[in-house]
Amino acid sequence: MAKRALSFGSVVQAYERYRPGYPAGLAERVLDYAGEPVRTALEIGAGTGKATRLFAGRGIAVTATDPDPAMLAELREQLPADVETRRGALEDLRPDRQYGLVYAAAALHWTDPDGRWPRVAALLVPGGVFASFGGPARIADPVVRQAVDEAKAPLMESDEIPSPDGTPPENEMQWPGTELERSALFADVRQFVVPQRLTLTADEFIGLLSTVSAYVMLPISVREQVFQRIRQVLPDTVELAADHTVHVARRR
Numbered sequence: 001m002a003k004r005a006l007s008f009g010s011v012v013q014a015y016e017r018y019r020p021g022y023p024a025g026l027a028e029r030v031l032d033y034a035g036e037p038v039r040t041a042l043e044i045g046a047g048t049g050k051a052t053r054l055f056a057g058r059g060i061a062v063t064a065t066d067p068d069p070a071m072l073a074e075l076r077e078q079l080p081a082d083v084e085t086r087r088g089a090l091e092d093l094r095p096d097r098q099y100g101l102v103y104a105a106a107a108l109h110w111t112d113p114d115g116r117w118p119r120v121a122a123l124l125v126p127g128g129v130f131a132s133f134g135g136p137a138r139i140a141d142p143v144v145r146q147a148v149d150e151a152k153a154p155l156m157e158s159d160e161i162p163s164p165d166g167t168p169p170e171n172e173m174q175w176p177g178t179e180l181e182r183s184a185l186f187a188d189v190r191q192f193v194v195p196q197r198l199t200l201t202a203d204e205f206i207g208l209l210s211t212v213s214a215y216v217m218l219p220i221s222v223r224e225q226v227f228q229r230i231r232q233v234l235p236d237t238v239e240l241a242a243d244h245t246v247h248v249a250r251r252r
Helices: 008-018 024-034 050-056 069-078 116-122 142-152 177-182 202-209 220-233
Strands: 040-044 061-066 084-087 099-105 124-134 186-194 197-201 237-241 244-251
Touching: 008 069, 008 202, 024 050, 024 099, 024 124, 024 186, 024 244, 040 050, 050 061, 050 099, 061 069, 069 084, 116 124, 116 177, 142 220, 177 186, 177 244, 197 202, 202 220, 202 237
Parallel strands: 040 061, 040 099, 061 084, 099 124
Antiparallel strands: 124 244, 186 244, 197 237
16 A cells, blocks of 8 residues: 555656546535634645645645655646645654644545544644545446456456445445544544546546556556556546545544
């Protein structure tokens, strides 16, 4: 997992080009939950700033952090200079200040579970909000999805990451809400889904896959074969269901 967490810098330009942004409604739901104006936020694993744009665009002073210097360099190119950046994983951050909001966009699963919640809580003001959101972008058409699965099966296993705490997918409360509910540091844990639908060309879909860690970690020759096999079974356009599962909680 540690190697996969640091793999994205090698595909930073593709990441910025092909990874979709987040829907405006996601930020609105998180900020509505906060219940009062949020003025400062810290982002864990900001990448090239897809979610940073979402909150900085609402006048919040965002400190964006990421352990990969290549990702932070791209973020600095894309975002205004008033977004502060700090290099480091959650485990490297020192609570020299506290924020009204700490959030992670498709990044929390890369953090070390040992001490995760005390670290997050130390970065929040009392009553401050933690938010985690993300979810896989799945092919909406089951026939196309099966064809893609069959095309890649001889060369690789699943490209999805299982629940970090083993929560079954049929459970009503999913990770990290399950861990937050068990933590004495947080209260008022909620889970909701923000829908998102995307239409990509076949080549754009391959570009998106090229930014997924499971593919990035493959040997180049194998990765090229996988993409070639997938491309052969794709229609001209690919419809994706890219719903975001959001978890929010309040520091006690």
